[in-house]
Amino acid sequence: MPRPCDAAVGLALAAxxxxxxxxxxxxxxxxxxxxxxxQLVVPAGWEHLDxxxxxxxxxxxxxxxxxxxxxxxxEGVQRELRNAESLxxxxxxxxxxxxxxxxxxxLLEIAPQEQVTAxxxxxxxxxxxxxxxxxxxxxxxxxxxxxxxATFAELSAESLIEPVVARCVDMARRExxxxxxxxxxxxxxxxxxxxxxxxxxxxxxxxxxxxxxNLLVLSMERGPLESSVAExxxxxxxxxxxxxxxxxxEPAPE
Amino acid sequence: xxxxxxTRPLPHLVLAAALASxxxxxxxxxxxxxxxxxxxxxxxxxxxxxxxxRQGDNGGGTLGVRFILTGGGGQCIGVAAYRxxxxxxxxxxxxxxxxxxxxxxxxELLRELxxxxxxxxxxxxxxxxxxxxxxxxxxxxxxxxTLEGRRExxxxxxxxxxRIASTYEPTLDELLPRIRLQPDRMQEPERWRxxxxxxxxxxxxxxxxxxxxxxxxxxxxxxxEVFWVVGGCAFKASYQGTFENLxxxxxxxxxxxxxxxxxxxxx
Numbered sequence: 001m002p003r004p005c006d007a008a009v010g011l012a013l014a015a016x017x018x019x020x021x022x023x024x025x026x027x028x029x030x031x032x033x034x035x036x037x038x039q040l041v042v043p044a045g046w047e048h049l050d051x052x053x054x055x056x057x058x059x060x061x062x063x064x065x066x067x068x069x070x071x072x073x074x075e076g077v078q079r080e081l082r083n084a085e086s087l088x089x090x091x092x093x094x095x096x097x098x099x100x101x102x103x104x105x106x107l108l109e110i111a112p113q114e115q116v117t118a119x120x121x122x123x124x125x126x127x128x129x130x131x132x133x134x135x136x137x138x139x140x141x142x143x144x145x146x147x148x149x150a151t152f153a154e155l156s157a158e159s160l161i162e163p164v165v166a167r168c169v170d171m172a173r174r175e176x177x178x179x180x181x182x183x184x185x186x187x188x189x190x191x192x193x194x195x196x197x198x199x200x201x202x203x204x205x206x207x208x209x210x211x212x213x214n215l216l217v218l219s220m221e222r223g224p225l226e227s228s229v230a231e232x233x234x235x236x237x238x239x240x241x242x243x244x245x246x247x248x249x250e251p252a253p254e
Numbered sequence: 255x256x257x258x259x260x261t262r263p264l265p266h267l268v269l270a271a272a273l274a275s276x277x278x279x280x281x282x283x284x285x286x287x288x289x290x291x292x293x294x295x296x297x298x299x300x301x302x303x304x305x306x307x308r309q310g311d312n313g314g315g316t317l318g319v320r321f322i323l324t325g326g327g328g329q330c331i332g333v334a335a336y337r338x339x340x341x342x343x344x345x346x347x348x349x350x351x352x353x354x355x356x357x358x359x360x361x362e363l364l365r366e367l368x369x370x371x372x373x374x375x376x377x378x379x380x381x382x383x384x385x386x387x388x389x390x391x392x393x394x395x396x397x398x399x400t401l402e403g404r405r406e407x408x409x410x411x412x413x414x415x416x417r418i419a420s421t422y423e424p425t426l427d428e429l430l431p432r433i434r435l436q437p438d439r440m441q442e443p444e445r446w447r448x449x450x451x452x453x454x455x456x457x458x459x460x461x462x463x464x465x466x467x468x469x470x471x472x473x474x475x476x477x478x479e480v481f482w483v484v485g486g487c488a489f490k491a492s493y494q495g496t497f498e499n500l501x502x503x504x505x506x507x508x509x510x511x512x513x514x515x516x517x518x519x520x521x
Contacts, residue, residue: 106411112357113357114357139423158434175291196310197291197292198292198310198317198318198319199309199310199311199319200288200290200308200319201308201309203309208302
C-alpha cells in the first residue's frame, strides 16, 4: 500500500517529467500510405516526408521508407477494379483507364507473364479502340477483368517475400541473412535482414505485411544498419494499421 | 612437388596450444558462424574477432573475404573461393536453362544455349577437356533442334548435357598446380620463399597446406595457405602476419565446414 507522501512525490515527479521536452508522451501520427491507413510514431529527431504511396523518414545519412507496394491479393485487385469502374460510371473515363493501367503489385509480379497478358487481354482490346468503344464493350471488359482475378494464385505470407525482395533488394549483390515472422498490433509482419553476398557486410533490414489486399513495406533505404536499426525497430513496433473496412475510401467524383 | 604426405598431427595445433594464452586479439573468441555462398559449394566458418576488420575480396578469379588486423601493418586472414574455376562447372547453368527453356523465344533460347557452353580453352585436365567437348556436342544438337522448332528434343539434349556435366568434378590434385603459390608467377618473385608443404585433412576434406614466408619492405611475415577442393569447387584460407597472431588464423581454419544438402542453411 503506497503511503500518501509517496503518491504525492510520484505525482510531482510525473508532472515534472511530463513538462520536460522529450519526456512527454509521444503521440502517434495518423498517416495514409497509399491504400493503408495507419498510425505510427515518427522517431524523435527524424524528418518525415509524405509522398503519398511512400513516406520517408530521414536523419542525416539515414533514410527509412514506408511504402505501399500495390495489390497482393485477389481482393486487392478486385477493389482497384471496382474503384476504376466506379470512376468510369461517374463519367471520369480517363481516370478510370489510368487506374486500370496503373494496376500493379505483388500478385501480378509473381504471376507468369503469359497469365498477366491473358488477364489484361480484354482490356487491351478496349484500349486499342478506346475512342469508339461503347459502354457495353467497356462494361464487358471490366467484368472480364473481375473474373480474371480468380486465375491468380493467392500468395502465402512466405511467398510475399519474393516480390518484395525483387523490388527492394539487389539480389545479384545481396542475399537474405535472416528472416522471421512477427505480430505487431495484430498484423503479421515478416522481417528480413539482408547483407552483401560476398562479405556479409552492409546489413540492411526490411519488413512487409499484407493488409486490405495491399502490401506495406518498411525498409532501410540509406545509411548503415547500426545507425538506424533502433529507429527502424521502434518505427516498425509503432505501426498500427487500421482495419480493412476503414481503408481509404475512393474520392468522390468531381 | 609436395614435400611430405602425412597424417601426423599438424604443427599448427601445437602452435595454437603454445600461443593460446596472452596473445591479445588471438585469444579473443571468434564471431558467430556464418555461411558464405560464393560458389555452388557453400563454406561455413567463424570470422575472427572484430579487431580483424572485414572486407569483401573480388579479384584474381576469387571471391571471398579478407580480415585485416587493425593497426597490424598489413597482417590479414583471407578465405576465398575460386569463382572462375567454379564457373567452368556448367551444371547450374544447364539446370537453370532446362527450367526456363519452355518460356524462352527461339532467339532467347539460342543466346542462352551459347552462354551455357563450357570453356574449352586451357583445360584443367584431359578428363575435363573430354567432358567439355561432349557437353558442347549436346548443346550443338540443342541449337539444331531449336532452329528446327523441335522444343521437345531441345529439352532432351539439355538433359543429356547435364548428365555429362555431372560426370566430372575437378580434384585437388588437378587444381593445385593452378592455385598454389608459385613465386615465379608473382609480380616480385624474390619476396616469396616456399617453406614446408604438405598434404593433410582439414574440415573433413583432403587439403594442401603450405607454410611460406613473405618478405615485405618492413619485415618478413609468415605466409600460410590451405587449399581444398570440395564438390568440384576450390577454396583457400590464407594468412600473412606475425607468429603472435597465427593462432587466430588456425582457430578460423578449425571452424571451417563445407555444408552439403540438408546441412546447408536455407533462407
